[in-house]
Amino acid sequence: MTSAAPGPGNITEPTNIVIFGATGDLTKRKLIPALIKMIDAGLLHPDSRIIGVVNKRSEEQWLEMVFAGLKEFSPEVAMDAARWQRFSAMLKMVPGDLNDDATYTGLAAAVETLDGRKNALFYCAIPPEWYGRTAIGLHSAGLVDQAEGFRRIVIEKPFGMDLASATALNQELQQFFDESQIYRIDHYLGKESVQNLLVYRFSNSILEPLWNRNYIDHIQISAAETLGVEYRAKYYEQSGALRDMIQSHLMQVMTLVAMEPPVEFTDAAVRDEKMKVLRAVRRFRAEDAACHARAAQYASGVIDGHKVPAYVAEPDVSPDSATETFAAVRFYIDNWRWQGVPFVLWTGKRLQKRVSEIVIRFRKIPFNLFDTHASPPVPNALVFRLHPDEGIFLRMNAKMPGLTTDTQRMVMRAPYANDGMDVAEAYETLLHDVLLGDATLFSRADEVEESWKIVAPLQEAWKDRVSIDRYHAGSWDVPEMDDLLEDCVGGWHKPR
Ligand code: BG6
Numbered sequence: 001m002t003s004a005a006p007g008p009g010n011i012t013e014p015t016n017i018v019i020f021g022a023t024g025d026l027t028k029r030k031l032i033p034a035l036i037k038m039i040d041a042g043l044l045h046p047d048s049r050i051i052g053v054v055n056k057r058s059e060e061q062w063l064e065m066v067f068a069g070l071k072e073f074s075p076e077v078a079m080d081a082a083r084w085q086r087f088s089a090m091l092k093m094v095p096g097d098l099n100d101d102a103t104y105t106g107l108a109a110a111v112e113t114l115d116g117r118k119n120a121l122f123y124c125a126i127p128p129e130w131y132g133r134t135a136i137g138l139h140s141a142g143l144v145d146q147a148e149g150f151r152r153i154v155i156e157k158p159f160g161m162d163l164a165s166a167t168a169l170n171q172e173l174q175q176f177f178d179e180s181q182i183y184r185i186d187h188y189l190g191k192e193s194v195q196n197l198l199v200y201r202f203s204n205s206i207l208e209p210l211w212n213r214n215y216i217d218h219i220q221i222s223a224a225e226t227l228g229v230e231y232r233a234k235y236y237e238q239s240g241a242l243r244d245m246i247q248s249h250l251m252q253v254m255t256l257v258a259m260e261p262p263v264e265f266t267d268a269a270v271r272d273e274k275m276k277v278l279r280a281v282r283r284f285r286a287e288d289a290a291c292h293a294r295a296a297q298y299a300s301g302v303i304d305g306h307k308v309p310a311y312v313a314e315p316d317v318s319p320d321s322a323t324e325t326f327a328a329v330r331f332y333i334d335n336w337r338w339q340g341v342p343f344v345l346w347t348g349k350r351l352q353k354r355v356s357e358i359v360i361r362f363r364k365i366p367f368n369l370f371d372t373h374a375s376p377p378v379p380n381a382l383v384f385r386l387h388p389d390e391g392i393f394l395r396m397n398a399k400m401p402g403l404t405t406d407t408q409r410m411v412m413r414a415p416y417a418n419d420g421m422d423v424a425e426a427y428e429t430l431l432h433d434v435l436l437g438d439a440t441l442f443s444r445a446d447e448v449e450e451s452w453k454i455v456a457p458l459q460e461a462w463k464d465r466v467s468i469d470r471y472h473a474g475s476w477d478v479p480e481m482d483d484l485l486e487d488c489v490g491g492w493h494k495p496r
Contacts, residue, residue, distance in 0.1 A: 021125035022052025028069030117149030190426030289461035301473030
């Protein structure tokens with residue numbers, strides 16, 4: 001998490017960037033476009049190599065795939081012969097199956113000495129069941145040792161499916177890699193607007209005095225999507241919204257909202273503070289899940305004027321699936337700052353709008369002086385919009401022009417970036433951080449395990465569910481969601 005402009009503090013060393021899963025979706029949608037943007041911005045050393053580990057395809061076929069992906073996700077590069085040539089010259093392929101030791105030996109031979117060092121970043125863009133096997137292969141081929149440069153491994157989410165599997169995966173990885181070499185990626189932390197939250201909090205003096213239970217009524221952290229499950233039903237059927245979004249992205253954002261100022265801006269200090277928040281999250285019992293959480297699934301409906309099918313009618317979804325595509329959980333953080341303040345985290349697919357935001361709702365005024373029966377003052381709210389239209393909004397009350405003291409709602413807006421400004425993509429920021437060895441925006445082993453501990457009672461309560469509430473795609477009509485926020489000032493904040 002450094003300045004985006006190349007400077008002495010953020011120059012990366014020439015590195016062998018090894019991608020496991022080089023023909024996969026993540027590589028084509030996110031990794032390759034991010035690497036190209038990094039090259040353009042001078043954030044990736046031009047002498048670096050991008051090595052794809054590819055099975056059952058020739059190098060030529062792989063390059064064709066990369067090019068086809070670029071046409072879809074970075075057409076401006078695909079159309080620019082010189083840029084493609086520059087980029088493709090950095091690509092190299094190592095053939096082989098992840099289950100075959102020879103693949104890793106071949107990889108060891110392909111990892112070049114660049115600038116006198118054999119720096120290597122291993123990116124696991126592969127299904128989670130392969131993480132452990134890959135770590136073993138890298139270790140046996142002598143690729144984990146750091147004698148001639150750094151070795152780092154990037155692990156995608158989901159990091160486990162529950163506490164037991166996450167702990168087992170941590171142990172497996174830590175057998176071969178030191179914790180400082182492991183980068184567990186959560187792309188929400190790479191979003192500019194999420195990092196900006198830290199800067200807002202810790203570089204403005206007006207927020208800190210208000211940032212506590214004395215002034216804040218409750219906080220909502222949300223990620224509403226209009227997309228459905230798309231082509232990912234095989235994974236999503238096992239995961240559902242709780243694992244997919246709440247245990248990872250939204251809880252990570254919650255830690256940044258709730259943490260104390262770290263003693264310094266280093267990965268260790270920031271992660272220590274985040275961890276304290278997680279440890280203070282109140283645990284509830286599985287039997288009480290219905291009081292603290294909601295789950296629902298989308299039925300058919302209309303989005304942007306188009307009819308969309310129900311979740312159960314999507315490809316690869318069981319017709320009697322009770323997997324939640326909407327989840328909401330009300331957490332409490334038992335510490336001095338946040339005692340009694342609900343943190344409501346919610347997310348859903350096929351909702352009315354695609355909006356992700358942090359809504360800080362302040363307490364009501366103690367007493368209304370003005371004769372405003374028609375429109376009483378609204379509680380103040382500070383909204384951090386994570387996307388789209390990243391920025392910050394402050395909702396205040398003001399006098400309605402005229403001879404009365406009637407109030408009107410006024411929203412002060414501060415967009416994060418001006419139109420046309422190039423905001424770095426999450427993967428660009430995160431890959432750059434891995435190259436620099438800055439783990440601030442990555443989850444540490446203990447954080448991941450703690451967050452699984454927190455959601456464990458819900459997993460327990462929901463695991464044998466045979467039926468589930470429904471909402472219409474394209475709506476906000478999630479049953480009983482209003483009740484979950486009944487005691488919260490202003491209730492459920494449905495993004496506009
Ligand atoms: C992913 C989830 O991690 O995040 C997806 O697996 C979800 O289900 C996506 O759609 C949302 O990311 P963003 O950046 O579009 O909010």
